[in-house]
Amino acid sequence: MTRPLLLLSAALLFSPALLAQQIQRQLGDFDFKLGTTPSRTMAQGLISPSALGAFHGGLDLSHPSGWYIGQYAPSMGVTPDSTLRLDNYLGYKHHFDSTLGYEVGLIHYSQPNIANADSYALYGGISVLGSRFGGALRDNPDNRTGTLFADLGQLPLFNVDLTVKVAHHRLGTPFTIGDGSQVSGFSDWSLELSRPWLGLDLNLIYSSSDLDGGGCEAYAGMNTYCESVVTLKAQRNFF
Template sequence: MLTSIRGIVAASFATGLALSAAPAFAETSAPENEFDLAAVEAAADVTVDVADLEAATPVVDYASVNRAGDESSVEISGNVALASEYRFRGIDLSGGDIAIQGGIDLTHSSGFYVGTWGSSLDEDTVGYGHTELDVYAGFSGELTEGVSFDIGALAYLYPNAGAGDYDYIEAYGSVGFSIGPAESTLGIAYAPKQDSLGGTDNFYIYYDLSLGVPGTPFTATGHVGYTDGFLTFTNDGKAFDWSIGVETPLYGPVSFGVAYVGAEDDILPGNYDFADDALVFTLSASI
């Protein structure tokens, strides 16, 4: 049904060359410490051709050496989380129960990446089985200092859902901005017409903002999104979702966050309210 995108080592090489000469014995009137080639030649009864010495000296191709430091590499990263609820674009997909989540990413130094992420679901309330598995691939990088981008495609898979079409594919893109302790992201996602979306499509646009609180380990977060299409619980297929929260590191790669989350809906009283506002607590770790 619905989820968020999650979601980057280099080798270096250096070389050098040193050439040294042993002192020669010669009778010379040259000043001390001054090298007298003629005296050396006379003492050894040889003639030294400087051109031959230069030809025999190895030449280091520093351009090739520098290129060796640019060898490509792949970085593997992972993440795990325990959330009080699984909320996707403000919608509860775990029936108000705790969700276990985690993923792994492989990122190439060029900016290309592939990954997978999964979460437990509430199969009775949501009706998509008890597992969501996302598989994605894309390309990310920097446009300029403080400005980044990310584009890709994501497949939402529900391997143990009941009969019918549930899996769907979505393309996404975003631009991120970083200024001091503030980071923001403007992104869009589009799922074309598919049977799992009732033969219709779905468009989503969102804005995320995070701000490190000076002098503290806390980061304030905010999110607002707008859906137009199948993936809503409103009669006209249009809905805003939102969240506001705070995050803090605990120990090493472990962090804790709490957010107030909700979305618009037209769910009738007496039915389970998937979009009801709620506090969501998350304990996570990234490696």
């Protein structure tokens, strides 16, 4: 599955038409999405973050029955200092009515150019009154991770969407830092506020972990940086 999906992603992502965040088409009974940002609900909050400066994108194919399959590449590995990374996922989503539903699935994390870099995560969650709450357990011998994810939707009065993610990482082998002490585990988290403004999608993100100083040598979490960082992103859809 990985090679055909990757080749299709690469061909379409290099197309001049792909200036938007996402393209959506109907292919028979299937809903096809292609874009530079992840499109899946629960999986969107749990896939690997895009590497800074890396070329990224992916695709998603879903069926009215609730089954879906997709692939997202946080890094396509097209520059000399980047490594190919792929997140493949398969899941099922069901709504009881407009206010309540659930979702379960499996994510395969891989770096095809690096031996023994594959790992898997089981994820699931519920949607209630427009908010989503999910979690995942990732089996990686070097870094076993449990993640909680909440998308609270639009906050009353403020007209902003709030997303929160918290993870705990347990290292398979304690990491020895410069002062001789060891780090066997750590936690990290992120909080994101987003809203449309003058045709732009604005995102204010705060991320941090419980490591600092020399302890950051052991950091290999979900955020780009170990210590506290505030990031402002502005994105625009062209159609």
